[in-house]
Amino acid sequence: MTGLSSDSCKVLAGTLAARERGIFVLIVVVSQLKVVNPRNVESTGVKFMSVEVRVPTILRPLTGGAKVVTAKGETLAAVVADLEGTYPGIGERLLDDSGLRRFVNVYINDEDVRFLAGLQTKVADQDSITILPAVAGG
Amino acid sequence: MRFNSLLDSVGQTPLIGLPTLSPSADVRLWAKLEDRNPTGSIKDRAILSMVNQAERDGNLQPGATLLEPTSGNTGIALAMIAKLRGYQLVCVMPENTSPERTSLLTMWGARIIYSSAVGGSNEAVRVAKVVAAENxxxxxxxxxxNPANAQAHYDTTGPELLADLPTLTHFVAGLGTTGTLMGVGRYLREHRPEVKIVAAEPRYGELVYGLRNLDEGFVPEIYDESLLSSRFSVGGRDAIRRTRELMDLEGIFAGFSTGAILHAALGIAEKAKRAGDRADIAFIVCDGGWKYLSTGAYGGSLDDAESALEGQLWA
Structure with a gap:
């Protein structure tokens, strides 16, 4: 996914949680025979899938006030499910029966997912996801 | 070029090639200079169309008072036309807009009701609906x-683009009311269905997204997602950077919304170049930079400029 973000080179904190998931993630890497980007390698040599999600003010009561959170998942739907696991209630604010709620916009690397594959859009390691309420211009 | 009146001169704007910013001879960028309209923005087209339609429908009697939520350009265009046609105008405008916009509106005789900065244009729309109910x-x-908004671009902007650039492959414009993209998009879908219609949406500071709940979100009634090929969100920093590049490299002095549009256009150009595709990418210069000089964002460091626009409705 090629985005337009000028500051796409985000530095991810190597977290303890990521190390704990290391073995599982290692299997994924080997099975997909992916070229490992050095930026994604922990000191143990283990790759982990992680994306940065920017949360709008209105949803921050659900993230303990956090503006940027990390989540994992290979599609946007999986990322939302992962967020729901960590921050119960957020899924329902983003989705309804038909998919993304009408007044919720989600961008992966600055591109609106409604013009990609919606909730099935693939998410790559270190992608940046932004959630925003729909607003007027003009 | 001779016209019988100022309003007859709306539209027919130049389409300018950008030899320095275009990445190659096969991938070219073209700027449509909408700042050449009578009040200096693309909004003259939409507003003239909306006023004419209302007059034809018998909805505007002499001396009538018009009311409109606007972040600036729409109000300025409407103020000028209202003055010429003998109407009063009340604008509802967010308070976090540049002072030049207030000066221009006042100069053309509009009255302004300020809406809270929190919530941006959503709040202006909400307040305008309350005021409309009271009056x-x-x-x-x-x-x-108002369908006449998009119709203006179906009738004029779209045909002008295709006449000037029959080899057009991409059209890029800003997404506010969505009028430009809907009108040009529909015209191009009918005449050149292979042309990509790309939206660049300004991403403002947090203040503007400070709604009380998600149900207060707003999608313009005229918006039809099926007319777009893709939609990009562009932050203030990239918009400022591109606005400055447009001036430094091509000599065009534009407002920041144009910088956001150029950012998306350049992204498409790079992609086409990498893929080895031919591309003629036309984008909209919405207005000149004059109304935004007081923000201070044209000079100094990018960091300072970005902070200057934080919390402002810069597009």
């Missing part, structure tokens, strides 16, 4: 839901 004899043309 049932006022006429709200309502740019977000």
């Amino acid at each position: 049932p004899d006022w006429v709200m043309l309502y740019q977000y839901g």
Whole structure:
């Protein structure tokens, strides 16, 4: 996914949680025979899938006030499910029966997912996801 | 070029090649200079169309009072036309807009009701609807839901683009009311269905997204997602950077919304170049930079400029 973000080179904190998931993630890497980007390698040599999600003010009561959170998942739907696991209630604010709620916009690397594959859009390691309420211009 | 009146001169704007910013001879960028309209923005087209339609429909009597939510350009265009046609104008404008916009509106005789910065244009729309309900004899043309807004671009902007650039492959414009993209998009879908219609949406500071709940979100009634090929969100920093590049490399002095549009256009150009595709990418220069000089964002460091626009409705 090629985005337009000028500051796409985000530095991810190597977290303890990521190390704990290391073995599982290692299997994924080997099975997909992916070229490992050095930026994604922990000191143990283990790759982990992680994306940065920017949360709008209105949803921050659900993230303990956090503006940027990390989540994992290979599609946007999986990322939302992962967020729901960590921050119960957020899924329902983003989705309804038909998919993304009408007044919720989600961008992966600055591109609106409604013009990609919606909730099935693939998410790559270190992608940046932004959630925003729909607003007027003009 | 001779016209019988100022309003007859709306539209027919130049399409300018950008030899320095275009990545190659096969991938070319073209700027449509909408700042050449009478009040200096693309909004003259939409507003003239909306006023003419309301007059044809018998919804505007001499001396009528118009009411409109606007972040600036729509109000300025409407103020000028209202003055020439003998109407009063009340604008509802967010308080976090540059002072030049207030000066221009006042100069053309509009009255301004300021809406809170929190919530941006959503709040202006909400307040305008309350004021409209309290003043049932006022006429709200309502740019977000008025088909004559998009129709202006179907009738004029779209045909002008295709006449000047028959090899057009991409059209890029800003997404506010969505009028430009809907009108040009529909015209191009009918005449050149292979042309990509790309939206660049300004991403403002947090203040503007400070809604009380998600149900207060807003999608303009005239918006039809199926007319777009893709939609990009562009932050203030990239918009400022590109606005400055447009001036430094091509000599065009534009407002920041144009920088956001150029950012998306350049992204498409790079992609086409990498893929080895031919591309003629036309984008909209919405207005000149004059109304935004007081923000201070044209000079100094990018960091300072970005902070200057934080919390402002810069597009």
